[in-house]
Every structure is written in C-alpha cells, then in structure tokens.
Amino acid sequence: MPTVYLKSHELYDKMTQVLAENKGTILLKTSWFTNLDTLVTSDPTNVQHVMSSNYQRGSEFRKAFDFLGDAAFIKDLHEWREEKKFTHAFYKENQFHNSTPKIIHHTLEKGLIPVLDHSLHQNQVINLQNLFNRYMLDATCLLATGFDLGSLRVGFPKAPLLDAMDDMAEAVFFDIFCLKEFGGCKDGDYVSKKYENQETCEDFDVLRFYLSEAAGDSKKSIKHAEKTFLVANITTLLFAGRDTSGALLTWLFYLISTNPLVENKILEEIRQIISPPKHYIFYKAEELSKLVYLQSALTESLRLFPPVPVIIRDPIREDVLPSGHKVDQKTKIILCTYAMGRMPEIWGEDCGEFKPERWISGKGSSGVKHVASNSFLAFGRVHGLVRAEKWLLLE
Numbered sequence: 001m002p003t004v005y006l007k008s009h010e011l012y013d014k015m016t017q018v019l020a021e022n023k024g025t026i027l028l029k030t031s032w033f034t035n036l037d038t039l040v041t042s043d044p045t046n047v048q049h050v051m052s053s054n055y056q057r058g059s060e061f062r063k064a065f066d067f068l069g070d071a072a073f074i075k076d077l078h079e080w081r082e083e084k085k086f087t088h089a090f091y092k093e094n095q096f097h098n099s100t101p102k103i104i105h106h107t108l109e110k111g112l113i114p115v116l117d118h119s120l121h122q123n124q125v126i127n128l129q130n131l132f133n134r135y136m137l138d139a140t141c142l143l144a145t146g147f148d149l150g151s152l153r154v155g156f157p158k159a160p161l162l163d164a165m166d167d168m169a170e171a172v173f174f175d176i177f178c179l180k181e182f183g184g185c186k187d188g189d190y191v192s193k194k195y196e197n198q199e200t201c202e203d204f205d206v207l208r209f210y211l212s213e214a215a216g217d218s219k220k221s222i223k224h225a226e227k228t229f230l231v232a233n234i235t236t237l238l239f240a241g242r243d244t245s246g247a248l249l250t251w252l253f254y255l256i257s258t259n260p261l262v263e264n265k266i267l268e269e270i271r272q273i274i275s276p277p278k279h280y281i282f283y284k285a286e287e288l289s290k291l292v293y294l295q296s297a298l299t300e301s302l303r304l305f306p307p308v309p310v311i312i313r314d315p316i317r318e319d320v321l322p323s324g325h326k327v328d329q330k331t332k333i334i335l336c337t338y339a340m341g342r343m344p345e346i347w348g349e350d351c352g353e354f355k356p357e358r359w360i361s362g363k364g365s366s367g368v369k370h371v372a373s374n375s376f377l378a379f380g381r382v383h384g385l386v387r388a389e390k391w392l393l394l395e
Contacts, residue, residue: 012309015040016339024343025323038332042339044346045322048374050333055313095204100143101285107139111152118154128253130156133246137162140241144234146205165239206237244307251305252298255354262297262356269293295368296359303347303376304354309338311377337377346375 007014018026024043030036041047090096112135119126134152137159141149151159210230256263273290313333320326327333342351347358361367 012336012338015336016042016342019336019339020343023323024339025321025325027325036330036332037327038334039321039325039327040334040336041321041323041325042336042343043321043323044340044372044374046325047335047340047377049322050313050335051374051377053319054316055333056316057313090206090209093204093209099204103139103142106142106148107135107152110148111135111138111150115152115154115156129246129250132249133242134159134162136246136249137165137238137242140238142205143241144206144237146208161238165242206234247305247307248298248302252301255301255304256297259354262354265356266294266297292360292368293356296356299359299368300354300356303341306337306341306377309336311335311337335377340375340377 019040019042025039025041025046028038028040030038041050112131115126115131118124131152134156138149138152141147141161149159149161151157151162207230210233256266269291274287275284311334313335315327315329315331315333318326318328340346344351350358359369361369
C-alpha cells in the first residue's frame with residue numbers, strides 16, 4: 001500500500017511491474033479490522049473466469065457512481081437484462097446508422113476543422129486532450145439528445161457540462177465527490193426540451209428513441225419515459241462517449257507524433273485508398289473498412305492505453321480462481337487491462353512498442369486480427385469503436 005501512494009503518478013506502470021513479477025496475480029492483505037482483501041490480476045484465465053462467472057460490480061462501485069441514479073451502467077446483469085435489450089434495439093435501428101455520419105460531419109464542419117484551421121493560421125498550440133474531449137462530448141450529445149452543445153468552437157468557449165464532468169470524474173477517482181457539483185450540467189434541460197419538441201423533431205437520437213418506444217409499448221417501457229431514468233442514462237452515455245473515444249484519440253496522436261514512420265504509413269494508405277476528401281472530410285463510410293493500417297494503429301493505441309485501465313468486480317460467493325487463489329465475498333477483484341496489454345506472454349517481447357503491424361493478419365492481408373476478449377479486454381467491442389474513430393483522421 002505504501003507503494004500505491006508513493007507511485008500514484010505512475011500507478012498502472014507500477015502495477016504492471018508487480019504483476020509481471022508475481023505471475024500475473026497478487027493478493028493485497030489488509031489489517032484484521034478492515035477485513036477487506038484485494039486481488040489484482042492480469043492472468044487471462046483468471047480474467048475469463050471472472051467475466052463469465054458469478055461476479056458483480058458490487059456495492060462500492062454503486063456508491064462511487066450513485067450520481068448516475070437509475071442508470072443501467074451501475075446495475076448488475078440480472079437487474080438490467082431487459083434494459084440491455086432495449087438499449088441494443090437503438091443501435092440496430094437503420095436511422096442510427098444513417099444519422100451517425102451526419103453527426104460526425106456536422107461536428108467536423110462546425111467544430112474540429114475551424115478550430116484546427118484557426119490554430120494553424122494563428123500559430124497556436126492546442127491541448128489535444130481538451131480538443132478531443134470537446135469533440136466527443138459534442139458528437140455524443142448530438143447522438144444522445146439531438147442538441148449541439150457547441151463546446152468545440154474557436155476560442156474553446158466555457159462549457160459548464162464539460163467542467164462538471166471533469167470535476168465529477170476526479171471526485172469519483174478520490175471517492176469524495178459532492179452531488180451538488182453536478183448541478184451545472186444541462187442533460188436535464190435537454191430532456192425537458194425533448195419532451196416539449198418530440199412531435200416536431202426530425203432527428204434521430206437516444207432521447208427520441210426512448211420516448212417513442214415508451215409511447216408504443218407502455219406496459220413494457222413506462223419507466224423509459226421517466227425524466228429521472230432518462231437523465232441518468234443520458235449522463236452515462238455522455239461519459240462513455242466522451243471519455244473512451246477522447247482518451248483513445250489523444251493517445252493515438254501522441255503515439256503517432258513519436259513514431260513518424262507510422263504516421264507516413266497511415267497517410268500513404270489514405271492517399272492510395274480514399275478518394276480525395278472535400279474539406280478534409282471522408283464522405284464514403286464504406287471506404288473506411290479498407291484502411292487496415294489505420295485501424296491497426298487505433299487498436300494498437302487501445303492495447304497500450306486502454307480507456308478503462310482497471311475493472312473492479314466482487315464475488316457473489318466464495319470461489320477459487322484458475323490461478324489457485326481463493327476469494328470470498330469480502331475480496332475485491334481488480335482486473336488490470338493496462339497490464340494485460342503489456343504482457344510478453346500475450347504480445348511478445350516487443351509488447352512495450354507501438355507496432356500497428358502486429359494487428360495485420362499476414363503479408364498482403366486486408367484484414368485485422370481479432371484477439372480473444374480474455375487477452376484483450378480493453379474495450380468490449382473494440383472493432384466497432386475503432387471503426388467510428390476513423391472518421392476523425394484528417395489527411
């Protein structure tokens with residue numbers, strides 16, 4: 001535990017080192033009066049066992065994220081099975097697939113390109129993490145509510161929702177946040193506006209889908225039209241959309257900036273495959289599947305810097321992991337996805353290198369390798385996420 005505090009600025013690297021020295025699993029024993037042990041593992045067999053067995057998020061997880069209220073994100077599987085089906089129905093809608101490129105084009109044209117163009121002409125330095133967080137928040141807000149937050153504009157205007165999300169994320173990390181700090185966010189306002197304008201709204205978004213489905217099946221979906229439920233789940237979506245993709249894009253461009261050969265290969269692939277973009281935007285979604293090296297670079301970034309570096313679970317009952325470690329209901333399980341992405345046993349001795357080529361299926365192949373989820377747990381649906389990010393790469 002002293003190591004955790006002294007090395008907090010490089011916690012995940014230290015955790016990776018300690019796990020490597022202990023065959024991928026360590027048990028942190030606490031004092032007798034706390035009676036709470038923590039098992040940290042990056043062992044793929046342990047990870048597969050935990051993710052497919054009777055383990056849950058647990059009460060501490062709920063406590064840390066209780067500002068999300070009735071959101072499915074903080075519930076365990078048996079509690080949100082029906083809500084999961086309802087949410088999946090949204091992503092199966094043709095309107096969703098048709099609206100996504102429109103949302104991305106809108107945010108590029110109104111936000112990202114003008115900001116980059118202005119920075120170029122003014123010779124300004126840009127904080128890429130701030131840039132991509134704003135981009136993804138605007139795009140996700142459009143997808144979730146149909147409203148453009150407009151946080152990514154020239155001059156980086158003040159965005160209360162962005163600030164509130166940052167404050168809350170930091171507070172959750174230290175587990176000492178105050179719910180009142182989220183009072184400045186506007187998702188509740190967006191829900192109210194959608195109630196008022198749903199009859200005249202032509203855009204397809206999560207809020208409209210929830211309200212229309214609830215209206216069409218009142219017996220099954222009454223609560224999906226309740227404002228508290230909608231606010232909770234829209235808030236979850238905003239966090240998920242901004243933080244995962246924003247972090248991935250930030251690390252991608254950092255890695256590209258330190259690996260000029262990779263940058264040149266990405267640009268060469270774009271020039272060979274993509275028709276000349278108008279105003280720096282790719283308009284043909286079907287062309288994205290041909291950018292194999294670009295997808296490999298995105299996936300490699302995700303391996304080295306997963307947006308969710310650890311996953312926490314609680315056992316429902318006493319259990320024995322494949323590694324032989326015994327756990328009881330008072331043992332916290334931490335799956336370290338950050339360490340899993342840096343294991344020589346999985347990725348080879350060059351696991352610390354940024355090497356997109358490791359994801360290409362073979363010489364002359366047009367496909368990207370798929371790795372079992374118990375070895376690559378960085379994101380449940382990595383290839384769907386990676387495909388969406390391709391829209392943001394400007395030649």
